[in-house]
Amino acid sequence: MDTERNAVLAGLMKAYGFGRQGLADEVNTISERIFGRPGAATDRHVRRWISGKVRWPNARYLLPLVEIFDRPPEAMGFVPRGRSSRLPVPPSTTTGTGEGDSVKRRRFVTASTAVTVAVALGLDDTPTSGRLTLADVARIDGKVGRMAAHFNSVGGGSLYEVSTGYLDRLRISLDGCTYGPTVEAALHCAISNLSSSAGWAAHDAGHPGQARVLFADALQSALLAGDKRGQARAWSNLAMQARIDGRHREALRVNRAALDTRQARQDPRIAALLHSRLAIGHARAGDPTAAARSILAAQRAHDRFDTAPPPPPWLKFLDAAEISGLAAIAHRAMGQLTDAELATAQALQLLPKSMRRNRAFYGVQLAELQVAQGNLQRAEETAARIDTSPISSQRIADRLATIHRAITV
Known part of the structure; x- marks a missing residue:
């Protein structure tokens, strides 16, 4: 029987920075947490998912994939086959407390989210010495992406200490490890993405001053990486920060500079974000005509989303x-x-x-x-x-x- 390649999953892996072995390792880590025993995914399993030979993975792989990419199986390109292909329910880890799911989720989030997230992501596993490879950076990207997904779900207050702590570890890796120029650029790119996410977490945690520093750090790392998308993101965040600080004209200048980048011209999602924030800047500067033009430009950019590749984790909210x-x-x-x-x-x-x-x-x-x-x-x-x-x-x-x-x- 002919099989159709799962281009959606392949695109998600690229957007999240996963290689086949890197994704298999991440699946195994989460599978052990969910099912209480080590996962068994290999590079071969991932190849079969991408090729379409396996259209609906086993539960011990599927549930971790849902968590990693933060979307249902069908949105990852998997094809259900009747009632037997329903998304399985994770095994319970409770012992008959009688608590409802909403109560357990609330306790998970409010009591120890920061610790839980750090442990679940395995942040201490990131090397701080020795040779750093692209596979290591792919795993780092996966952790950063999952933190971004967590922020979109429940906010960043509990992630502030986690993200800034992980930034410190990545900077130790930058100084303490050996690597080639390609890995160095990829590591700076990961640090830029994490710095931007940490800036938003700082706002949710009530530390706007730290957010300003983190957004500036994100821009510096994006420049060192030569990462145009990261630069556009950092400029956008700095414009937003200037607006929050009441520096409306500065916010407009920064936002316009971001819109002049090639990334903003080529990526409709970046363009939509920047035009939306520019509209707010024009509105607060007292120019309703320019604000209306920017709102329309953002809507037109949104109309082109279908022509763009899947968004990176941090941009999924848009x-x-x-x-x-x-x-x-x-x-x-x-x-x-x-x-x-x-x-x-x-x-x-x-x-x-x-x-x-x-x-x-x-x-x-x-x-x-x-x-x-x-x-x-x-x-x-x-x-x-x-x-x-x-x-x-x-x-x-x-x-x-x-x-x-x-x-x-």
């Missing part, structure tokens, strides 16, 4: 929901509160359930807009629907507390 949510921020800055409320509501409708941090973020934004328009009852109803129990973000918690104070006045 979809129609996020673009609508960012447009709402621009409308709000221009005083167009009704339009901002409609765009925020649309973002919430479009957001997948897995994006719990963003659902809480835009839920708070919707309630804030309702308070600003004097609709306190609607704001109270909106705030009551916001589930922050699995979210690790002091930034979101503080804004929600402000809403509750406004409602109860």
